[in-house]
Amino acid sequence: MTVAVFFGCSFIAFGPAFALFIFTIARDPLRVIILIAGAFFWLLSLLLSSLVWFIAMKASNDKDQQLQRGLLIFGVMFSVLLQEVFRFAYYKLLRKASEGLAALSEDERSPISVQQMAYVAGLGFGIMSGAFSMINILADSLGPGIVGIHGESQYYFLTSAFMTMAVTLLHTFWGVVFFDGCENRRWWVIAVVVALHLLVSGLTFLNPIYEGSLPPAYVILVSMAVWSFFSCGGSLQNIQQLLTCRKNDAGSEVAS
């Protein structure tokens, strides 16, 4: 519970997302708007799912701990499904907007491609999801307290930060893959994305047994990264070119 913990956890949780924002999104106003609108859609889905959970909770017995936990699990699952529904809705909205922009432009092309929109939308979802999960925890970490004083895990802040980072990046990759699946009408892709999201959320039910939730989440993260890379046109050749070009450029720069 120190400033070091605060800074460390916030950089862990938000570092990659922040870097992605600065380097790829901040310069283009259209992308910033799509990002914020994506965050808004995620927020809407959260709102509706908490409404459902709240009603269920109020209608049930307050004292029964098992029931409350069960309701919370139901709330989580429902929220995941609703998030994916809203992702689909956002996809539809962006398609329409893209068509509108293309119609208005001179060369019938939209100024932003669907893959870029997918990436930005996914990042929007991820940033908002991460922020909502992490910000209150970060604010608490600045204040006084002892972590795990009642016997819970000492690593609460650290694991929260890592999980938040994983979820943020996962949302980004899911966004890319999801939109790609919608574009090419591959519905199994959508089903897989939903299933993976449910899986990652479901694994967090194992917390505080962090071995059960964090490593699998990271494995899924890496595989999603690879999948989304290939789905938006990347290839091993690209990577090779990237590396060799770098070397070439470096060589030529040195020479000149």
Place this chain on the structure above:
Amino acid sequence: MNTSDSEEELCNERTSLMTGSPPISSYHVETGLPSSMDTQTKRRRPVTNQSNNRETHHEGVSTERDSTADSEDEELSLKYGAKHVIMLFVPVTLCMIVVIATIKSVSFYTEKGGQLIYTPFTEDTTSVGQRLLNSVLNTLIMISVIVVMTIFLVVLYKYRCYKFIHGWLILSSLMLLFWFSFLYLGEVFKTYNVAMDYPTLALVIWNFGAVGMVCIHWKGPLQLQQAYLIVISALMALVFIKYLPEWSAWVILGAISVYDLIAVLCPKGPLRMLVETAQERNEPIFPALIYSSAMIWMVGMTEQSAVQQPSHQERNSDEEVGQSHHDNTEDNRNVVVPETEVHGTQSRTSSAEELEEERGIKLGLGDFIFYSVLVGKASATASGDWNTTLACFVAILIGLCLTLLLLAIFKKALPALPISITFGLVFYFSTDNLVRPFMDNLATHQFYI
């Protein structure tokens, strides 16, 4: 008053407007400008927001080449539209950040310190019904004060009492720049236990205030002026946050959005009348303190004139804008900002010269103030804390985006408060009551959604 200046500029603008062939979409969004600042901490002033027209001018950029079809213009206007939206996002975000940072660190602004004279009914009542009634009464009083002030301003404008308005504005900004910033600095020093002697403080405040007056009312670098306007809006919003009792604040925010809607869209609304009067006279409606985001930049003109242009405009706008604050009398700051003509300078002339316009977008300070009041109240009073603040922040930005979109579609003056404030209020109440328990429970168990 700078009417003569503005008229000259207007003429220039007009002619340039005429010659330009490409469709110039000058949108104005009238978002009320609440300009004036509070005259006294004891009195609360209705914020200008409402009474004044807040206009956000959203100007599409028209391309120069007339040969290109409308579509290119439209595309450019959309591209510039996105850019303009961002040009508004940044200052609104900055203002909110300043307000939130202050609320979270300086406890003075969250302590109960009495109420302004415009909200005489207390909220320390025993029953919920009584409290609700009191807050509604407070709102009625506040809104009627605002309406009266707006009408007063319209009357003043109609009868060409420019000197009065001018003096009013100067006095308002004097009070805000010197007195309120002195109080603010005092509270910050108390919070951080900084010992500061009076001579140093006097020097700092004097410099801050004097440069502010020069930048806002005369000429100054654009970014400095923008910074001062943001600081002023934040100071004003903080005063509102402190002196408005809780329920009254929410009801007032709602009522002001409704008033804004009525005042700008109804044919007999005061703001609309102000706009029309200004248009009849071919004058820029007095730009209430308006935040402007870009310079007008004309290639082919001398550098000097290019530099002067924006400051002139700003100046005009400042004067006109109602900074109503003012002591005793409740001035509303209503400022209608007709920006069309003023912004008109951006039109391009055709063929002869290459004129590039970097159209900026203008938003009334009242909008800044009310957005910040909403977010500040959310962060001060919500038990969900940061989640609620974040949700309100995103909601307001999306509302602003939608407003600008509507502006691009309808191409006529629109109020900027209603959509954002509605979203903000909806998200505040729902996040605080529904999302907070959900997220708290999730955090306790470390579940992730």
